[in-house]
Structure formats: C-alpha cells, structure tokens
Amino acid sequence: VKKMQLWNGAFEFLPKLRLDEENGLEELKVIRGYCYEYNLAGVENNSIRVAHIKKLFLKENTCKLFHKLSFHEESAMEELCLDVYKYSDITELLKEENNSVWVGRVKVLRLEGYAIEMLPKLRFHEENVMEELSTHVRWYSGFPEIEKTTSSSIWVGKVKKLELGDYAADILPKLRIHEENVMEELSMNVRMNVYTHSHATVILKEMLKEKNNSVWVGRVKVLSLKERAVEIFPRLKFHGENEMDVLCLSTNEHHQL
Numbered sequence: 166v167k168k169m170q171l172w173n174g175a176f177e178f179l180p181k182l183r184l185d186e187e188n189g190l191e192e193l194k195v196i197r198g199y200c201y202e203y204n205l206a207g208v209e210n211n212s213i214r215v216a217h218i219k220k221l222f223l224k225e226n227t228c229k230l231f232h233k234l235s236f237h238e239e240s241a242m243e244e245l246c247l248d249v250y251k252y253s254d255i256t257e258l259l260k261e262e263n264n265s266v267w268v269g270r271v272k273v274l275r276l277e278g279y280a281i282e283m284l285p286k287l288r289f290h291e292e293n294v295m296e297e298l299s300t301h302v303r304w305y306s307g308f309p310e311i312e313k314t315t316s317s318s319i320w321v322g323k324v325k326k327l328e329l330g331d332y333a334a335d336i337l338p339k340l341r342i343h344e345e346n347v348m349e350e351l352s353m354n355v356r357m358n359v360y361t362h363s364h365a366t367v368i369l370k371e372m373l374k375e376k377n378n379s380v381w382v383g384r385v386k387v388l389s390l391k392e393r394a395v396e397i398f399p400r401l402k403f404h405g406e407n408e409m410d411v412l413c414l415s416t417n418e419h420h421q422l
Contacts, residue, residue, distance in 0.1 A: 168192040180208050185356040192220040195227040201415065209258070210234040212259075219252050224248040228280065230371040231350065232258045240269030247280035255283060261311055264288045264320070276300040281311040281333055285319050301330035308335075312371070317341040328352045334394055338380050349385040353394035369393060375400045391412040 169190060171179060172376065176195055214235045215221070220243055223231055249255055258266070263285045264397075266285065270290045274297070276283065281300050291302075298321060302308075316338050321344045327350070329336065334353050344398050353366060372380075377399045384404045390397060390410070395416050403409075 166190055170196060172196050176230070176283065179230070179234075180213050184210045190215065190218055191308065193218055193401075194222040195230065199271055208233050216240070220230060220244045222246045225250050226254045227229075227284075227315060228254050229257065230281050231283070232286075233404055236267055236269050238267070238269065240267075242268065242275040244275070246275040246277075247283060248275075248277040252279050252282075255279060258286060261286050262280065263318075264316070269293075272296045274338060276333075277303075278302060279308075281336060285310055285314050285339075286334070287310065289320065289322060289420050291322070293321075295321065297326040297328070298324050299326075299328040299330075300336065301328075303330070303333035303334040305332050306421050308332075310335055311339060316375075317389050321373045322346075325349045326352075327415040332368055333395065335369060336349050337382075337397070338372060342381060342383055344383065346383040348383060348385045350389070351382060351385045352387075353388040353397060354389075354391040355393040356391075372397055378402045383407070385409060387411040387413075388414075391415045392418070 167190065171194070173196075179195070180245060204329075208230075210232050210350060212235065213230070213233050216237045217240060218236070219241075221234075222244075223246070225248065226245055231247065259282060266283075266286045269289050270293045272295060274295060277300070278303075280301055284300075318341060319336075319339050320341045323346045325348060327348060329352070330356070334355050373396060379402055380397075380400050381402045384407045388400070388401075388409060390413070393416070395414050398414065
C-alpha cells in the first residue's frame with residue numbers, strides 16, 4: 166500500500182496493520198469524522214510502526230495518535246502536517262519530555278493552531294535540513310509549553326524557508342537555527358484582524374521583550390514582514406556577511422520600531 170486514508174472509526178485498524186520497512190507506505194492521512202472520538206486505550210507510545218513513511222497528515226483529534234507512531238531511525242519524511250484545533254487533543258503528548266518524540270529528517274513541516282505546542286517535543290535528525298517550516302496560529306488562549314522554553318532552545322537546524330503567521334511569530338526567539346544556515350525566505354505576517362481588542366497586547370508579547378539585534382536568523386535572502394511583524398525587524402540578528410536580495414516591509418498601521 167502506497168497511500169492510505171483512514172476515516173472515522175477506521176483509525177482503530179491502524180495498530181493492527183503491519184506497516185514496516187517492507188510495506189512501502191508513502192502517505193498516511195487520518196481524517197476526523199464529525200464528533201468521533203478515537204479509542205486509544207491500550208495503544209502504547211511508539212507502538213505503531215510506520216517505518217519510512219514519506220507524507221503524514223493528522224488533523225484535529227487525530228493528532229492524539231502522533232506519539233503512538235514509531236518512525237525508523239533513518240526516516241526521511243517529505244511532508245509532516247499537524248493541525249490541532251482543541252488543546253485537549255494533545256494534552257497526553259505534551260506530557261512527553263522535550264526533544265523526545267523522534268521524527269528524524271523532515272523536509273516540510275507544517276503546524277497549524279495548537280500543534281505549535283508540539284514543536285518542543287519533536288526530535289529531528291542532527292543533520293536535518295528543512296525545505297520549509299510553516300506555522301500559523303489565528304487564535305490565542307495561551308501556549309504554556311512554548312512559554313516554558315528558553316530562548317534558542319528548540320533545535321530546528323537548517324531551514325530554507327521559515328513562515329510564521331499571526332500568534333506563531335512569538336516562537337521565533339525560541340528557535341535554534343544552525344549558525345551556518347542560509348535561509349531562502351523568512352516570512353512573517355502578523356495580521357491586525359485576527360485577535361479581539363482584549364488580545365491586542367498579547368500578540369508579539371514575548372517577541373517584543375527581546376533586545377534589538379538579539380534574535381538570530383543568520384543569512385536571509387528574502388525577508389518579508391507584514392502588518393505588526395514590522396515591529397520585529399530591529400530585533401533580528403543577521404550573519405555579519407549577510408547579503409539580502411529582497412526586503413519587504415508592509416503595514417497599514419503606524420507602529421513603533
């Protein structure tokens with residue numbers, strides 16, 4: 166089987182399937198049915214072998230099974246997409262130690278919503294090079310796992326394209342990017358219309374605590390900062406020999422730089 170989709174209760178077949186190195190599974194999507202809750206009782210962590218899977222998509226409450234999966238030590242995923250709408254769908258995974266959930270090499274990592282809280286738990290191959298790391302958070306009710314981490318403590322290695330949207334922009338100081346990284350594009354769009362007035366002082370609250378020229382991004386060829394993200398610009402620290410091809414600053418509001 167090269168591609169597999171599991172809908173609703175069909176997920177419960179997954180622990181019973183043999184998906185080892187000889188199976189050749191390349192893509193797995195687990196899709197949530199309306200109001201369907203998965204029964205994970207008795208399924209141990211790292212017990213569902215998916216070996217050399219190339220693409221993995223988990224959305225909403227299907228993310229509960231992520232730390233039940235076991236990836237090969239030489240796993241090289243082309244794409245990993247995690248989308249979490251309810252915080253309760255990842256509370257069990259968040260009990261894991263930071264940097265303990267093995268994913269190996271990942272070319273494209275997309276984290277949507279509360280899936281951003283999973284990032285400190287993931288452990289990548291030391292020589293991992295990401296083509297793209299993208300995360301967007303359009304609502305806010307706190308990110309305790311991210312907030313507990315210290316600056317430059319979440320290892321992501323080399324990243325060619327980094328895209329942070331809305332509340333996700335606050336994670337940038339937490340990321341540890343390889344010193345010799347050359348980023349093709351760094352894009353941040355912190356829109357003014359994604360939060361209520363009561364959250365206006367929350368967005369970028371961690372990022373704006375950073376000192377100017379303190380948040381390491383290394384070499385960047387294209388830098389795009391939109392809306393409130395322009396406030397981040399003075400805080401970025403580039404490689405001493407950085408040569409930028411394109412700098413784009415765009416906002417419809419007045420901001421203090």
